[in-house]
């Protein structure tokens with residue numbers, strides 16, 4: 001089943017972008033956990049559409065209604081279910097593309113896979129909108145981790161070819177992660193953020209879109225969590241990350257760059273620091289053999305440019321088998337990366353909670 005994930009912490013995401021609503025059922029949460037609703041709503045607001053010029057103008061409050069699993073301010077340990085209503089749908093925008101495939105989107109593959117029964121409005125179940133319930137679930141996971149001094153945070157590492165200051169993989173702090181997350185345009189360098197925002201706007205005015213990279217860091221994560229081969233932290237994180245639409249790649253630590261180094265350059269020397277085992281550098285990104293080393297976890301996620309762009313494109317009507325010229329209407333993100341920052345945090349928090357629960361560490 002495509003929209004269910006997890007072994008110890010199971011999530012099931014449902015809904016379509018223009019249906020009644022979307023939501024998530026989370027099973028396996030520890031009981032007795034408080035959820036700070038203000039913090040959770042603020043986290044979801046960072047992802048919600050309509051807040052920034054780099055965002056789709058679709059207005060959704062993304063206010064979740066909790067149906068079960070939370071009683072007297074605590075998780076009960078039984079399934080936590082939440083729904084989010086869809087309020088601002090313009091389904092007429094999709095009338096001319098019911099059978100003409102948007103290049104880069106899932107209309108054609110979804111049609112073939114589901115025999116034409118898939119809801120194409122707003123991207124249906126393929127839509128980036130489905131990251132709202134993922135963000136809800138990840139927001140709950142983030143709070144459970146944060147209570148154990150584990151902080152997950154992310155920023156826009158690059159967009160439109162402009163780079164932000166990267167996280168220092170050794171000295172990154174929970175404080176910095178919280179600070180950057182609170183910004184409406186989450187970059188460490190204000191100047192880089194302004195340049196990126198202007199370049200995204202320029203692409204939008206040219207009826208185009210752009211992609212980018214989100215960098216995520218985790219501080220305070222203990223050593224010894226994870227497993228070799230198929231259940232490593234990298235595997236678990238990546239399996240959730242590719243559930244986010246428009247994700248095309250992920251790298252941990254130095255990632256692809258490590259492939260061009262010598263072992264002597266890439267290896268992180270072990271050092272004793274205040275009686276604790278650490279590494280001097282952190283090219284490994286906090287994971288060795290699929291298991292956490294106790295150093296900050298560092299990863300980067302690449303997002304492709306938004307497929308729905310306003311300029312004329314060539315496509316095919318897959319029902320009538322005709323060559324078509326396509327102009328897409330509607331309200332699309334000129335760059336999904338800005339709103340995807342909290343979604344990446346959510347995915348990482350869920351993956352880490354899943355791995356900790358699997359080893360009875362929570």
Ligand SMILES: Cc1cc2nc3c(=O)[nH]c(=O)nc-3n(C[C@H](O)[C@H](O)[C@H](O)COP(=O)(O)O)c2cc1C
Nearest residue numbers: 105106126127128245246247307308332333336339
């Ligand atoms: C937060 C977020 C917002 C998105 N907004 C849009 C959008 O406005 N228009 C669009 O065409 N695609 C958008 N996407 C990307 C598409 O949903 C995605 O490219 C499509 O479902 C095909 O999946 P794939 O790119 O993973 O192959 C968004 C993705 C995310 C994560």
Ligand SMILES: C=C(O[C@@H]1CC(C(=O)O)=C[C@@H](OP(=O)(O)O)[C@H]1O)C(=O)O
Nearest residue numbers: 049056058122123127128129330331332
């Ligand atoms: C609604 C959201 O993003 C949507 C993601 C999306 C897509 O194709 O992925 C297409 C757009 O949908 P619509 O055409 O209905 O405006 C975005 O607005 C959201 O993230 O909450």
